[in-house]
Amino acid sequence: MAANSQFAIAIHVLTILARSGGERVKSDYIAGSVNTNPVVIRRLLSNLQEANLVESQVGAAGGTSLAKQPKDIRLSEVYNALSCGEVFALHSKEPNKDCPVGRNMAAFLCGLQKEIDKSIGEKLNQYTLRDVLEKIEER
Amino acid sequence: MAANSQFAIAIHVLTILARSGGERVKSDYIAGSVNTNPVVIRRLLSNLQEANLVESQVGAAGGTSLAKQPKDIRLSEVYNALSCGEVFALHSKEPNKDCPVGRNMAAFLCGLQKEIDKSIGEKLNQYTLRDVLEKIEER
DNA sequence: ATAACTGTAACCAGAATAGTTGCAATTTAA
């Protein structure tokens, strides 16, 4: 694997929940549409739950439903609820501190990373789950 | 490892080249500052060369130097020269085509991915290697 | 000629992510 598909799956899952008409949906069913294992879905759902985007109920007749209206779920919230990695990684080994360039590189890159992350957040903040639903329907 | 640090290392490498005063720099020296193996550096340099950002010369007294002035090297060029991954990955397995959501998900996500990539490109386009040099010096 | 480099291919090692299995805890319903 490698390459984080959490966000992609999360959008997929939330879209399914949004279309259930408020009915609780089982992880098994979701896994069928996403084409993965139910446990993978439940793991993800557990993150979305912490972020108060969905609500689950255990036991027979259990399942998960949205905790808010699609129009009130911003994609930036989804992104932040998950541990999606940064756009680029910093050096894996620390640069050489004896070199003036190496010494100051990390600080600069870290700042740049934050700026980019902010751009992404702003972009994702422009869309809600309702927008996703509309785009999916119109095909 | 995992998590692509190519971009971070590239900026580091280019900064070193920019400070060499036009002199060719050896991969061995660069590797010393970045704190990695010379081959890793040469691999990266090879990508930057394809993008016409640097020029290398083989043989004794060989090495690499910038192909343009720092003010003419935009960080977006650097980013594009490398195969940095996308911000988020699409599903690793294809979604279930029998489900209306699964069927349309990939197209939507792909579009969103492109939009985000564009934001990143625009952000990185605002900076040149000269800006990096200035930020590094002022510490 | 020889030594110093780059360019590259091939392989190894470590880490991250998704996929799986198994089971405890909870809830519904017969």
Add this chain to the structure above:
DNA sequence: TTAAATTGCAACTATTCTGGTTACAGTTAT
């Protein structure tokens, strides 16, 4: 009150990615 259906979670496996390393061919300066 027992059985069946579900979530929650821990632990393990499999796959894949990326960087590190080795080895060596080709090139150039001295």
